[in-house]
Amino acid sequence: MRGRALIIVAAALSACEGPLEVFEGEHVVVRAEPGFDLCGGTMAHMDEFVARLAAEMQQAPPTGDERIEFRWYPGEHWALLPCRRSAFGCARGDEVFSVLMPHNHELVHALASERSRRALPFFAEGLAEGYQGLHWQADGLTELPLGQAKRVQDELGGGPAELGLASVGFVRLLVQQHGMAKFLALYSLLSRRSSVTDVDEALRTVLGVSLDESIAAFEALPADCIRPQLDPKLLECSAPALEWDDSRLAVFRMLDCSQDDAVGPYDGDHLQVLHTLTVREPGTFELRAIAERPDEAVSLNAVVMTPCSGCGGGPPIRVLARERARADLAAGRYSLRWMGPAAVPTTLGFLLERVDASEPGGP
């Protein structure tokens, strides 16, 4: 039964503010608080995210009347939504409520609700946190290494607010070792009432391994692995590729919320544009981000380069506007994201240049 919460919210809002803004996508319908608009590439971004995640989860993406209903209330009406006040969003079944746009974490919950609406929080949050993609803020990169994750057993019994990196690492491990189909069978079987003993029994039945064996495998993962490496980066690593000669890339571009490839405005202030880049020969590179104007807006301008490989692939490299960095890059594909403010257009240049590692350099 869907829609009861939505009807209550819509009635409360329309009584005081007039009609909601409606944005229709193939897999998502956004109903927004009046006066708010999506950046030009946001609906395509959400549709593609849902399609790719549904394929990963071996289920059909929702279409027509089954599309995910996304209530976006970034303004004063947030209190009308059925989420915890301190949260940025929540999902109730296949309905999403959020102050952020887009909010891929909640889209994961909405899709997973097809498997269970009462999933064990450890698995529900591990799946959502583990597949939501890279953080949309350049400075949202401080990540604990997996070695500092709390013990799985402690977290299995915790509520969503307490769950962290251990749930992400454990879910990704189960998916990688046993496949998504078996993980989702486990997901459907366990509920928020399940005990640690129930989890052990379900693991033995569905996967043929005990909880202790799975925890031992989890603890054997590289201790320095961080969330951006665990995440499959479904969109970030399938974004349009930039062509280059493997030696020097120089791109200047406008970042404007109305552009077709701009995704945002997230919390109202941020947008990002997604690309990929392949390094064919490993080497040392200098990275520079070049801002056009020395004003306030450029403080949000940055370029972030993240290896598409998993654990052991190196951390994201962030270059803020007017900064430079030097990095040793392995061969392989990278996610290259351009970040800027959503409220005003900016121009951001990015220069990536192969250098002689023996020459002095650095910031």
Ligand SMILES: [Zn+2]
């Ligand atoms: Zn969540």
